[in-house]
Amino acid sequence: MPTIMSYLVLARKYRPRTFADVVGQEHVVRALSNALESERLHHAYLFTGTRGVGKTTLGRILAACFNCETGITSTPCGECASCAGIAAGHFMDLLEVDAASQTGVDHTRELLANADLAPAQGRYKVYLIDEVHMLTGHSFNALLKKLEEPPEHVKFLLATTEAKKIPVTVLSRCLQFNLKNMLPEVIEAQLAKILDAEDITADETALAIIARAARGSMRDALSIADQAVSHGGGVITTQSVNEMLGIAGRDEIGALLDALAAGDIERLLATGDELASRSLDLAGVLDELQRGFHDLAVAEELESTPGSGYSRFRGTFSAEDLQLYYQIALMGRRDIEFAPDTKIGFDMTLLRLASFESTETPLDERTAGATAERLEPPREEDRTTARIDDERTDDAAAPAQVRDSGGWWDVVSAMAPQGVTAMILKNSNLTDRGTGRWLIRLDQSHESLLNDKQRLEIERLAANFAGRDLQVDFEIGQLENETPMARESRMAKETRETAEATLMEDPNVRAMLDEFGGTLDSARLSDRTEPLR
Numbered sequence: 001m002p003t004i005m006s007y008l009v010l011a012r013k014y015r016p017r018t019f020a021d022v023v024g025q026e027h028v029v030r031a032l033s034n035a036l037e038s039e040r041l042h043h044a045y046l047f048t049g050t051r052g053v054g055k056t057t058l059g060r061i062l063a064a065c066f067n068c069e070t071g072i073t074s075t076p077c078g079e080c081a082s083c084a085g086i087a088a089g090h091f092m093d094l095l096e097v098d099a100a101s102q103t104g105v106d107h108t109r110e111l112l113a114n115a116d117l118a119p120a121q122g123r124y125k126v127y128l129i130d131e132v133h134m135l136t137g138h139s140f141n142a143l144l145k146k147l148e149e150p151p152e153h154v155k156f157l158l159a160t161t162e163a164k165k166i167p168v169t170v171l172s173r174c175l176q177f178n179l180k181n182m183l184p185e186v187i188e189a190q191l192a193k194i195l196d197a198e199d200i201t202a203d204e205t206a207l208a209i210i211a212r213a214a215r216g217s218m219r220d221a222l223s224i225a226d227q228a229v230s231h232g233g234g235v236i237t238t239q240s241v242n243e244m245l246g247i248a249g250r251d252e253i254g255a256l257l258d259a260l261a262a263g264d265i266e267r268l269l270a271t272g273d274e275l276a277s278r279s280l281d282l283a284g285v286l287d288e289l290q291r292g293f294h295d296l297a298v299a300e301e302l303e304s305t306p307g308s309g310y311s312r313f314r315g316t317f318s319a320e321d322l323q324l325y326y327q328i329a330l331m332g333r334r335d336i337e338f339a340p341d342t343k344i345g346f347d348m349t350l351l352r353l354a355s356f357e358s359t360e361t362p363l364d365e366r367t368a369g370a371t372a373e374r375l376e377p378p379r380e381e382d383r384t385t386a387r388i389d390d391e392r393t394d395d396a397a398a399p400a401q402v403r404d405s406g407g408w409w410d411v412v413s414a415m416a417p418q419g420v421t422a423m424i425l426k427n428s429n430l431t432d433r434g435t436g437r438w439l440i441r442l443d444q445s446h447e448s449l450l451n452d453k454q455r456l457e458i459e460r461l462a463a464n465f466a467g468r469d470l471q472v473d474f475e476i477g478q479l480e481n482e483t484p485m486a487r488e489s490r491m492a493k494e495t496r497e498t499a500e501a502t503l504m505e506d507p508n509v510r511a512m513l514d515e516f517g518g519t520l521d522s523a524r525l526s527d528r529t530e531p532l533r
Helices: 026-037 055-067 081-088 105-113 137-148 184-197 204-213 218-231 238-245 250-262 265-277 282-302 319-338 342-355 365-375 380-392 397-402 405-415 419-426 444-449 452-466 484-505 507-516
Strands: 044-048 094-098 125-130 154-160 175-178 428-434 437-442 471-476
Touching: 026 055, 026 175, 044 055, 055 081, 055 094, 055 125, 055 154, 105 137, 137 154, 184 204, 184 218, 204 218, 204 238, 218 238, 250 265, 250 282, 250 342, 265 282, 265 342, 282 319, 282 342, 319 342, 319 419, 319 444, 397 428, 405 419, 405 428, 405 452, 405 484, 419 428, 419 444, 419 452, 419 484, 437 444, 452 471, 484 507
Parallel strands: 044 154, 044 175, 094 125, 125 154, 437 471
Antiparallel strands: 428 437
């Protein structure tokens, strides 16, 4: 009869057996080790955190620490009958329960019925209950009775991904340890160590992709690595991992950035269509776009070279553009689940990116003259008169003139901000306009756009508008007045409605609609206001 060879998956083969093997949870390991060394042992421990970060693993290690034949220790020997039994999963005094599948009160009572009996094999009888938040209310009551008056030989180790669902009465009787999501670089380093031990060749870039895809879970990272080994025929390559996970690589993101830099909307959408035709994860593409904008923005601020694959775009986009591009991609990624389908949400995000008018774009010839006239600095005699008037004007009356939406809208329009600066000012209120000082209130949703560079730019524009040095301060809070952005939207709507009403009043238009059974979808006003003939 042929021998059956069984493959042990990486996540099981390299499951930590001691605290020294645990990575990414040093804060928990340190606390548990100190407690064990001083034998300050609690009767109930609660481990919380997302999946795959080591909750049940730490529980098993702690069970070995309690029952190692060398004594209570933070470094179990791993060789005695107790340690070997716990590692193999057949230690009689370690009772593991999956609360997700065994939630009934009868099962809980049956499980705890033998808690008063002495351990059969080890020093302590250990109850390891995974996903404990899934227990019913009656089951929690049964558990609570044992937590209130636990036998000296019993330890409870509870694990959950949703601590908020556990009754406060249970939480208050446990030592709580919150396990963190592992950082991608920690996962990547551990993956490299394990694959090296397995003599598996892997691209460094591929490991970084797997580490990000695991989203903080070492177990998920090892599962993805197992899959990647099979997909790549025994090796892990960047192309293989991208294909397996449906992730856009640097070349694909580069193609989108090329089209965006050229302002070629048709090519940008066509590139998006090509990515969709390959069944790539479009939400993931937006994630990668954010990474690209992040790398380029950091390079702009630090005057350094961006990450591999994006260095050719160094200097292509301004720092302000990159900030806004990142914000658009971020919001598009957040809202994509609300779109009719993922592709529509993805396309609309690309259109928003392409429709943003760069601060580097030359002024349109049709508006250049008007804008230049508006930006022309005031003459010196005008500045002197304005300064004297400002000093003689009652300060309280001068905010009154600008705090209303129309006044602030006029000021912002005259300041002619662009890019991110325009977004900040158009979504704000001027709450105080004293002599030599303005106070601008910004809503919380736009707070992330405000940095030191933007503060200086706004202060410069304000000083240019006022014709003297100004101090501009900011506060974050609820806006009480209509913002310039809201005013623009309202005025555009009113203009459109006026245009529609004007057309509907025209007898020729009404006759045409009646004759052909048509409807008026939209309209806009032009300089020509006489009836159509």
